[in-house]
Amino acid sequence: MRSPQLMIKPSNCHSCRMSALCLPLALRTSDLDLLDNAIKRGKPMQKNQSVFYAGDRFTSVYAIRSGAVKSYCITDDGTEQVTGFYLPGEIFGWDGIANGNHSNHAVTLETSALCEIPFAQFERLSATMPMLQQHFMRLMSKEISTDQALITLLSKNSAEERVASLLISLSKRLKSQHLSATKFRLPMSRADIGNYLGLTVETVSRVFSRFQSFDLIYCERKEIEIINLKRLSSLAHNAEHL
Amino acid sequence: MRSPQLMIKPSNCHSCRMSALCLPLALRTSDLDLLDNAIKRGKPMQKNQSVFYAGDRFTSVYAIRSGAVKSYCITDDGTEQVTGFYLPGEIFGWDGIANGNHSNHAVTLETSALCEIPFAQFERLSATMPMLQQHFMRLMSKEISTDQALITLLSKNSAEERVASLLISLSKRLKSQHLSATKFRLPMSRADIGNYLGLTVETVSRVFSRFQSFDLIYCERKEIEIINLKRLSSLAHNAEHL
DNA sequence: ACACAGAATTGACCTATATCATCTGATATT
DNA sequence: AATATCAGATGATATAGGTCAATTCTGTGT
Numbered sequence: 001m002r003s004p005q006l007m008i009k010p011s012n013c014h015s016c017r018m019s020a021l022c023l024p025l026a027l028r029t030s031d032l033d034l035l036d037n038a039i040k041r042g043k044p045m046q047k048n049q050s051v052f053y054a055g056d057r058f059t060s061v062y063a064i065r066s067g068a069v070k071s072y073c074i075t076d077d078g079t080e081q082v083t084g085f086y087l088p089g090e091i092f093g094w095d096g097i098a099n100g101n102h103s104n105h106a107v108t109l110e111t112s113a114l115c116e117i118p119f120a121q122f123e124r125l126s127a128t129m130p131m132l133q134q135h136f137m138r139l140m141s142k143e144i145s146t147d148q149a150l151i152t153l154l155s156k157n158s159a160e161e162r163v164a165s166l167l168i169s170l171s172k173r174l175k176s177q178h179l180s181a182t183k184f185r186l187p188m189s190r191a192d193i194g195n196y197l198g199l200t201v202e203t204v205s206r207v208f209s210r211f212q213s214f215d216l217i218y219c220e221r222k223e224i225e226i227i228n229l230k231r232l233s234s235l236a237h238n239a240e241h242l
Numbered sequence: 243m244r245s246p247q248l249m250i251k252p253s254n255c256h257s258c259r260m261s262a263l264c265l266p267l268a269l270r271t272s273d274l275d276l277l278d279n280a281i282k283r284g285k286p287m288q289k290n291q292s293v294f295y296a297g298d299r300f301t302s303v304y305a306i307r308s309g310a311v312k313s314y315c316i317t318d319d320g321t322e323q324v325t326g327f328y329l330p331g332e333i334f335g336w337d338g339i340a341n342g343n344h345s346n347h348a349v350t351l352e353t354s355a356l357c358e359i360p361f362a363q364f365e366r367l368s369a370t371m372p373m374l375q376q377h378f379m380r381l382m383s384k385e386i387s388t389d390q391a392l393i394t395l396l397s398k399n400s401a402e403e404r405v406a407s408l409l410i411s412l413s414k415r416l417k418s419q420h421l422s423a424t425k426f427r428l429p430m431s432r433a434d435i436g437n438y439l440g441l442t443v444e445t446v447s448r449v450f451s452r453f454q455s456f457d458l459i460y461c462e463r464k465e466i467e468i469i470n471l472k473r474l475s476s477l478a479h480n481a482e483h484l
Numbered sequence: 485a486c487a488c489a490g491a492a493t494t495g496a497c498c499t500a501t502a503t504c505a506t507c508t509g510a511t512a513t514t
Numbered sequence: 515a516a517t518a519t520c521a522g523a524t525g526a527t528a529t530a531g532g533t534c535a536a537t538t539c540t541g542t543g544t
Contacts, residue, residue, distance in 0.1 A: 141336060143386055443493095444534095507525100508522085
């Protein structure tokens with residue numbers, strides 16, 4: 001008689017190539033099954049679909065299996081403020097634990113596959129899985145570090161340094177997922193980049209042009225290739241935790 | 243025979259006037275005792291004393307009973323970046339859960355009394371106190387919201403709006419501690435304010451002068467009085483969560 | 485009481501980036 | 515296929531805030 005753990009479903013946390021990031025490494029296999037059953041694997045989502053809206057009741061956090069997501073909020077004066085970009089293997093949606101409602105909107109930037117991790121289930125499970133709780137607090141702490149890196153970037157760095165930092169950050173994060181660190185497609189528009197980095201579209205565009213003329217990058221629309229990673233990195237002071 | 247719970251020490255969480263903020267409201271009284279024993283109440287600290295250094299092993303978070311603290315880190319190029327100001331009733335030190343080391347420095351801005359909450363004890367306690375864990379995640383989530391508010395402030399708002407936002411934030415936070423919302427002493431220097439808001443000292447100083455000439459505030463060195471709270475608030479778009 | 489170092493203010497000038505305007509090439513719509 | 519819409523690039527100009535320099539004020543230690 002086979003043990004239940006071995007009856008692996010076609011799609012689950014065991015077989016997911018990014019479980020090492022999304023889940024605590026030390027989670028016991030039997031525990032992983034419990035969590036696995038709690039997670040809802042959503043259908044692939046099209047580009048520009050909302051994952052949740054600001055104000056929505058907070059019920060879950062989300063892991064990205066493929067695609068990309070941006071989070072943003074609408075400021076008092078009605079303008080959009082992009083607060084983050086999320087790539088495969090990353091988890092978003094921590095905002096809203098504080099008061100039970102999401103403070104950000106989240107939309108897909110391209111066709112994406114997400115895993116929904118219901119928070120109530122997580123809280124129940126974490127009572128018996130200290131590792132799980134610890135892991136989630138680590139992830140939240142990491143989000144705090146990322147935000148603080150962005151704060152530094154915004155208050156201290158020039159337009160060129162900001163753009164370089166974002167490119168290097170994307171590069172590193174893709175690399176950690178065993179994707180190319182030097183040739184990739186930007187999932188977001190120039191406007192989103194500018195919004196996120198506190199710059200206008202025009203400035204972002206000019207910086208891209210300048211980088212290209214200096215042979216730091218080659219880019220055609222959203223396809224980008226980093227030619228001189230070393231020199232680009234030297235401009236990106238605050239990409240470490242971005 | 244008296245039960246141990248009734249042998250209340252002169253200074254403890256039960257009697258602390260800010261326990262409602264610092265601790266989960268729903269914590270059972272007997273649980274509170276357990277936590278109470280875990281918390282170290284430090285001696286009053288003088289101005290400009292370090293609570294922890296960046297790189298220090300992460301062991302505790304800290305609640306402020308009186309005084310004020312700033313957190314900051316040193317960027318790659320050796321300059322300081324102020325990452326937060328903390329007032330009585332607030333908890334700081336979440337950074338460093340991620341990798342076990344603090345990423346920020348923390349120093350007192352004036353004579354202060356702090357409570358140290360050892361994290362290992364917290365983790366042990368939270369296994370049997372789900373509310374405690376939930377409360378701490380809320381606090382972390384709140385820190386994320388604060389950081390994102392600052393990001394918005396830095397990338398969208400003018401010098402005047404930034405300074406107004408900080409003043410209104412301080413005012414609100416003091417008010418929540420039943421202190422005056424309109425007349426208080428700024429615990430930090432103009433340089434710290436500028437650093438935090440991504441402005442130079444000179445700009446901060448000029449904005450203060452301008453606010454004063456418009457009768458929005460009256461200020462003499464660090465003593466400040468908000469004269470026209472309504473009009474100042476209208477400038478402070480992003481103070482809500484700062 | 486005095487001297488000194490640091491904090492704050494103010495002015496003159498400069499530069500990075502915003503703003504406004506135009507143009508081109510993609511992408512979507514009929 | 516033709517047209518409208520949107521994303522991106524580039525140039526000309528304006529301006530908020532930075533930089534540099536000089537001055538005054540303040541608190542600390544002797």
